[in-house]
Amino acid sequence: MQPEKKSRGGRPWSFDRDQAVETAMRLFWRSGYEGVSIGDLTKAIGIAPPSLYSAFGSKEGLYREAIDRYEERYGSxxxxxxxxxxxxxxxxxxxxxxVRSVTHPDREGGCMVSSGMIACHPDHAPLAHDAAARRDALRGRIGTALHPFLDEDTAQRLARHLSAIMQGISIQARDGATPTELQGIVDDVVDGVAARFPA
Structure with a gap:
């Protein structure tokens, strides 16, 4: 791996920092924050712990970069x-x-944001609050997108309902549900809303 930027001490890193974030993202996406140890990270990236701390400050710092990477690439x-x-x-x-996003064959199952940091040790509460804020922001974007069809209060209420459905879809995908099985959920939800809000 070729060096990229310099470490905090001014020495060049002897690993590809961008690839390190990509590798960490995959590990955290697959196993969750608390399911991945520093040893898991350093082994997968191919570096010693001091290099990880020099580059990212902490496991938490690396996780924050990893989840930012996830949102940029897969969270839309x-x-x-x-x-x-x-x-x-x-x-x-x-x-x-x-459904396509959480069951894509080239990705880990589920959504890193929807199913991430749902429960955690109190020491990791700031990361849990960050995950909740990301979910809340997504819900807000859905509500805004639905506003042309509904009044604002109803759009936000429906956005909360859809966010809950999407979180459930993410968890079921992690548990191995197939796209066909998840499509059944989509059909039922759409039919129910269409009946409540006829065109």
Whole structure:
């Protein structure tokens, strides 16, 4: 691995920092923050603990970079509903995009944000609060996207409902649910909302 930027002490790192973040992201995505040790990280990245601490400050620092990487690359949701969609069309686009994201064969199962840091040791509360804030921000974006179809209060209420569905889809995907099985959830949710809010 070739050196990239310099460490905090001014010496060049003897590893690819970008690849280290990518590797850590995959480990944290697969096993959760508390399921990955410093030893797991250093072994997978191919560095000694002092190099990890020099580059990232701590395991927490590396996790924060890893989850930022995840959101940048995999955390977006489909909010382009096309021309003149119905509310049901918009919801189907959103939920089917979520299913594809959490069951993609080249990725880890589930969503790193939706199912991350749900429960943790009190020492890791700041990371749990950060994960909750990321989920809340996503819910807000969904509510904004639904506002053209509904009044603001109803859009935000439906966004909370859909966020809960998406979290459940993420967890079931981690447990091995297939895209076909998860599609059944999408169909039922869309049918229910279409009946409540007929076009």
């Amino acid at each position: 949701i489909e909010l382009d509903f096309g021309e003149n969609p119905s509310l049901a069309d918009a919801m189907r686009t959103l939920l089917e995009g979520a």
